[in-house]
Amino acid sequence: HVQLVESGGGSVKPGGTLKLSCIDSGDRLRRCGMAWYRRAPGKTPEMVASISSAYTTDYVNSVKGRFTISQDDKKKVLYLQMNELTAADTATYICATNRGCTACTDDGVCHMSRGGFWGQGTQVTVS
DSSP: OOEEEOOOOEEEEEEEEEEEEEEOOOOEEESSOOEEEOOOOOOOOOOEEOOTTTTTEEEEEGGGGTTEEEETTTTTEEEEEEOOOGGGOEEEEEEEEEETTTOOOOSSSEEETTTBBBOOOOEEEEE
16 A cells, blocks of 8 residues: 655744655555645645656745755655745645556555545644
């Protein structure tokens, strides 16, 4: 199965930096796009940054120029470098694959998730 585990969250002061990591510790994802979402109390969850299987990146306007999404395919890790953090960035950050993502075991058994695969999230607090 796919297990996405986020880490790197914490509490920082405005203007600070954090780097989030999302490790796929389970089956290998097969050419799936990845994204970071965030969920803040009282706000609509939003996709913050995404990276396609072709490594094309996209960001929500509020983080452009401050956040950078990247991935290390060999290590199966997705990153989100966050600079110049503000209180508005306070949220739970969750990594996820695109819908319809397929993952395969080492034995070559593959399975697809219509809703994609999701992690549990890591809390980022800026104050």
